[in-house]
Amino acid sequence: MKIAIMGAGLSGLACAVTLERLGVEPVIFENRNRPGDRFVNGEILLSALNRPVNDCIAYFSEEYNIYLKPVGNIRKAVIYSENEKAVVEGHLGFSNIRGRNPDSFDNQLAGQVKSEIIFNSTRTYEQLLQEYTHVVLATGDASYASRIQNFQEDLTVTLRGATMEGDFDRFTVYAWMDYYLSPKGYGWLIPISEKEASVVIGYPDYPENQKTPSEIYWERFYERVCRDLGQHLKIMDTFQVTRYLFGIVERPRLGNTFFVGNCFGSIMPFLGFGQFPAILTGVYAAYDLCGEGNYEELTRQLRKSYYNGLALRRGLEKLDNPQLDLMVKSMNTHWGGKVLNSSYDYLKWIGLFLRPLVASEGRRV
Numbered sequence: 001m002k003i004a005i006m007g008a009g010l011s012g013l014a015c016a017v018t019l020e021r022l023g024v025e026p027v028i029f030e031n032r033n034r035p036g037d038r039f040v041n042g043e044i045l046l047s048a049l050n051r052p053v054n055d056c057i058a059y060f061s062e063e064y065n066i067y068l069k070p071v072g073n074i075r076k077a078v079i080y081s082e083n084e085k086a087v088v089e090g091h092l093g094f095s096n097i098r099g100r101n102p103d104s105f106d107n108q109l110a111g112q113v114k115s116e117i118i119f120n121s122t123r124t125y126e127q128l129l130q131e132y133t134h135v136v137l138a139t140g141d142a143s144y145a146s147r148i149q150n151f152q153e154d155l156t157v158t159l160r161g162a163t164m165e166g167d168f169d170r171f172t173v174y175a176w177m178d179y180y181l182s183p184k185g186y187g188w189l190i191p192i193s194e195k196e197a198s199v200v201i202g203y204p205d206y207p208e209n210q211k212t213p214s215e216i217y218w219e220r221f222y223e224r225v226c227r228d229l230g231q232h233l234k235i236m237d238t239f240q241v242t243r244y245l246f247g248i249v250e251r252p253r254l255g256n257t258f259f260v261g262n263c264f265g266s267i268m269p270f271l272g273f274g275q276f277p278a279i280l281t282g283v284y285a286a287y288d289l290c291g292e293g294n295y296e297e298l299t300r301q302l303r304k305s306y307y308n309g310l311a312l313r314r315g316l317e318k319l320d321n322p323q324l325d326l327m328v329k330s331m332n333t334h335w336g337g338k339v340l341n342s343s344y345d346y347l348k349w350i351g352l353f354l355r356p357l358v359a360s361e362g363r364r365v
């Protein structure tokens with residue numbers, strides 16, 4: 001068995017670490033010149049989205065021998081709508097760094113891999129299929145899966161963000177659910193140190209949203225963030241991701257190709273989080289390759305979560321700003337703390353409840 005992994009990101013590296021642990025050495029092909037060679041960005045692992053797991057970092061190390069160090073544990077989430085503000089406290093999850101930072105998850109995982117990583121690779125999927133018995137597609141996008149008609153696309157999203165300098169509490173994250181700032185989407189601030197934070201907005205590419213240039217949304221959002229934090233934040237580097245695709249593969253394994261991470265459809269459409277499922281799909285593909293499980297079965301739960309997340313997203317998109325105000329106001333109550341803190345999977349049940357409503361409108365969920 002000769003295994004090629006295409007992409008040295010979260011899912012590809014998690015797959016490699018697991019294969020090695022099971023005694024198989026893959027070759028990893030990465031088209032950039034080092035691991036995590038992309039813009040630096042703060043991301044989070046939110047426990048409420050990964051139930052029944054409460055502590056994702058402990059779960060990865062206990063269950064899969066994957067050791068990750070977050071930037072901090074999240075003790076507080078401050079959520080703003082147009083006119084309301086909620087503060088939810090508890091053990092809400094972890095924040096971490098991605099990209100060109102030595103402490104990024106990408107670099108941490110690369111440090112755990114012993115197999116060869118071929119950087120600046122120009123090898124195509126078709127070439128790898130010729131040379132290897134199995135290919136794990138982990139390129140962080142669905143282009144190959146779409147090209148071979150194995151991917152159902154649900155929406156694309158514009159993401160615009162920056163690293164900003166200011167004074168931050170590493171244990172507090174912020175979100176803005178205000179459709180004037182990011183229509184049908186939301187914005188967030190994730191500290192990556194006491195002095196730097198990632199500030200990002202994301203919204204779906206619906207025609208009505210695209211009538212306004214992303215620059216305008218970005219300026220509005222920046223002003224609002226500065227106002228709510230009571231600071232003049234200094235913009236360091238900026239980034240924009242266009243047409244970031246949310247969707248899911250029809251067949252997670254096709255012949256001897258495994259689709260992992262975003263190639264599988266790991267981005268959960270509700271809030272666009274994909275790190276946890278990306279790592280899991282990498283591990284599961286390795287299990288199948290080593291005869292320790294069946295990839296399709298192992299990913300079934302992630303597929304269900306995807307559709308639940310899609311129903312939640314469709315439900316969220318139906319709201320307007322006054323309704324978002326009500327939602328955020330209600331989060332200040334016991335209810336808000338419960339949804340984000342409890343080990344009970346409230347979001348799953350809300351998603352399941354919404355699915356028939358969304359489906360009855362002829363939308364795919």
Ligand SMILES: Cc1cc2nc3c(=O)[nH]c(=O)nc-3n(C[C@H](O)[C@H](O)[C@H](O)COP(=O)(O)OP(=O)(O)OC[C@H]3O[C@@H](n4cnc5c(N)ncnc54)[C@H](O)[C@@H]3O)c2cc1C
Pocket residue numbers: 006007008009010011012029030031032036037041042043044045121123138139140141159161200241244260261262263266267272273274275276278
């Ligand atoms: C701005 C932004 C914010 C996000 N915030 C969060 C968050 O807060 N929480 C969360 O859980 N998720 C978040 N996500 C989603 C999360 O980052 C992804 O779901 C996750 O990184 C997917 O992992 P992956 O392995 O599929 O892809 P990646 O980790 O992106 O890795 C893909 C790798 O493949 C390489 N590659 C690409 N093409 C080729 C090729 N042709 N040949 C060889 N190599 C190739 C790339 O260079 C890269 O190294 C965010 C995403 C973005 C864009």
